[in-house]
Amino acid sequence: MSSGKHFDTTGQDLIGAALKSVLRQNPDVSLLEADRVLFRRPDPSTPKVTLLSGGGSGHEPIHGGFVGYAGLDAAVAGALFASPSSNQVTAGLKAIASPKGTLIIVKNYTGDIIHFGLAAERAKARGQNIRMVIVTDDTAVGRKQGGLVGRRGLAGTVLVHKCAGALAAAGADLDAVANLAQAVIDNTATIGASLDHCTIPGRAHNETELLKADQMEIGMGIHNEPGIKHLSPIPTVPDLVSQLLPYILDTSDEDRAFVKFDSSDEIVLLVNNLGGLSALEFGGIVEATVQLLKSKYSIAPVRVYAGPFITALNGEGFSITLLNATKASEAASTSVLDLLDAPCGFVGWNNFVSPESWKTNKFDVIKDSLVQEESGTSSNTASVPVDSKVVEKALSGVVDNLISAEPKITRYDTIAGDGDCGETLKDGALAISKALKDKSIDTSNLFNTVYSLTHIVEESMGGTSGGLYAIFLSALAGEVAKIKGDVSSKEVGKASKAALDALFKYTKARPGHRTLIDALVPFVDALANGDGIKAAASAAEQGAESTKQLEAKFGRASYVSREELASFDNEGGIPDPGAVGVAELAKGIASAF
Structure with a gap:
């Protein structure tokens, strides 16, 4: 059993x-201190495809330890076990912007996908060439348990x-690098085991979270x-390994x-120390x-890599x-082993920092954020x-x-969720109201x-x-920019349809899953069909109403049975709070017409 002790x-x-x-x-590495972004400065004389990754802190040496020559070009650090914000990711994307893309x-965790995806869509709207791959190598989460969410991203991320x-450093284009990354993901599998849960620095030690002295988990x-x-x-x-x-x-x-x-097949083995095993036991x-x-x-195994590559604090x-x-190489049309063997210069692998780099001995810290002026521009x-x-009347509505x-x-959300949906939407509404009063929104230009x-x-x-709305709006901005001539509800509908397709890359929620998507999709479809804003608002309202009898597939509502939700209220059940929010939003827009 872990002692739970940490240095003060x-x-x-x-x-x-x-x-x-x-x-x-x-x-070789620099730091955007305000944004918690480690990055390697691009060389404008030899542009290359740049790589960005990141996630919550507590998993070191990934991600920051993989920034360097023939590795990542930027890593974004969130709070402990929490995704970084999209602004942080945007800072990273700006720091390593490349004409080659x-x-x-990203590892397959909802927060990471939402915030990295939002930054990606904003970057695309600004004209950057961006691709994104999601690591899903965990085999503990099977097809049945993973469901729509899928498998988690674990130590296979290191090999990606x-x-x-290495391929980006060799000069390959963005599609080739992305296809190679996906080929590695598709042919990688990971299973983990631990004697105990990790303990958090600065947090009270909770004995109930830990396993008994004679227990462990797979x-x-x-x-x-x-x-x-x-x-x-x-x-x-x-015996344990034979069970794994x-x-x-x-x-x-x-x-x-x-x-x-x-x-x-040529098979590569990577054994990862989650942070708390002695080197002797780990060996x-x-x-x-x-x-x-x-x-x-x-x-x-033709290659064996071992060490603390991606940790869980003192796990x-x-x-x-x-x-x-073999299969990954065939899928990517390049030798994966050659890429694994290629020289690199980042501390999370084997610290191949060149002597020439050490001679500079720089300690480069940038104090100011790259995104301080980003908001609204x-x-x-x-x-x-x-x-x-x-536009002002629609936003006021x-x-x-x-x-x-x-x-x-x-x-509704107190019954079916965690009770914060109404306040979250109200907070957004108040912020829009303030921006209208401050005239900080250019309402004469739809983009x-x-x-x-x-x-x-x-x-x-x-x-x-909030993340879903922001991704949809970011993608919508990029699509609205393409509208030529007079703006009609149908043109906005077509742009919204494309934005919805972009949103679907970052969430597996679809109509029938009892989410805000149940109201958003009919609203967008009606606009795209040319039915007009009033009909679209009505379609959103009907979509929200339909959720009363649906079983939730996502969020905290998924823990409440359909029968229990349907038993509430005199109107035949509780609708999804997020879908109701979309319907109210749609009616507010329609009130301007």
């Missing part, structure tokens, strides 16, 4: 200090960074999530056989894994990752003239409706209006819904 870091910016420690070890590598970084993630199976008593290392490997290699397990491994685990792969599966566990290099000069009075509907939406709203919404609305 009171008064220290622990995340900031950890980021600066990377600079101490690698003079940028690949974003190394291979994609399938734990990297954010203190519970595993899928308890083992007691704790088995020997060889079938999660990757058992082809008869239809729920988890995500990657096919043949003994004739025993690595050796046991190699031996069992050979004896039970006739697999002799007393490890994970096993297998990459089918864009380098896109698209002019989409509209009647400012109509949205504000009035959302504020009036707040008690109703809050009541400028929508682009400003993306920042107002993200900065004022928290949670997943």
